[in-house]
Amino acid sequence: MHTQGSRPICINFNASIIAEQGAQANASEYVQSKLSNITLSEIDADLNSEIDLYRYTIETMPNGITSYIRGSYVNNLAKLILETWRTGNTNFWNKRPSSIAQKIIFEKPTAIFFSNRIVVLVNEIDFKIQYLRCESEFEIDRGAQYPLILENVIENAVTPLSTSPPSASVKFKMCESSPKLEINLADKPDDVVGRDGVTIHIQCNVPMSILESDPTSIYYEFAGNENGVVWEPIRNQSE
Incomplete structure (x- = not known):
């Protein structure tokens, strides 16, 4: 993100x-x-x-x-x-x-x-x-949310099954079906999310803060150096 x-x-x-x-x-x-x-x-x-x-x-x-x-x-x-x-x-x-x-x-x-x-x-x-840019990574286990996938060979579609929070008995709910797509992993389309994930861009419309307690994020600032004006990592975020 x-x-x-x-x-x-x-x-x-x-x-x-x-x-x-x-x-x-x-x-x-x-x-x-x-x-x-x-x-x-x-x-x-x-x-x-x-x-x-x-x-x-x-x-x-x-x-x-x-x-x-x-x-x-x-x-x-x-x-x-x-x-x-x-x-x-x-x-x-x-x-x-x-x-x-x-x-x-x-x-x-x-x-x-x-x-x-x-x-x-x-x-x-x-x-x-x-000017700041923050890069964060997070993982979502889709297998936990959609533990089963039904394949509809007649309509050439797939239907994920979601589960309710763990309880004495697991209840499944059918989600909306999606057409099956043949994907060539050597030339993955832009709109396909695979193991490489997807990048989400968020624009702040209020003054942006630096969260020092977030070890998963890397902050950059727009600054000048001998190579011109570039994005440089902020090493000491408390400054």
Whole structure:
């Protein structure tokens, strides 16, 4: 089974943190904790509203204090990254112009307003798209599902018999008959499944994850080396 897809990685922000005087260090740690582990989800209920993006204006008070006034809603940060990723991912697999490096530029003043009076002025967002391919193998014992095959010599067809889960008495059920085909194993037709099996292709429409606990799968990433851009196995999947 070949599963192909991608995921956003290495998300970096070109941004400025505005906080009350003396609270800059704590503000930096707080913002880092909020932006270092963003959950990308297509379900609005799963999105963190704390990282919503808004337009803003700047006002200077008579006492010299500068205020950042929140304006209209722009988008959720996670949703924006997901939308940008989806465009790149779709273009890549449809062989349209695409890029591993992605950049989101805010031409108008845009910021995140946290509830503890911390404002993050966002100018640009950079991230990479890691294109992935996973190859997995699995075996299905058709003999366990269809222990008997009836040959209909009159209609030149075969009828498999399936069984119900093991019990005190085994019950057989006749399945749909299929015409018999003469197969030359030296020139096997594409639609015939033999001992070599069949390849299933699956396209992920959500960010693809790497399952480190699956020893039967081999993961590849689209990367460049001295031979050009090729699919390379990911040796250390935890990276």
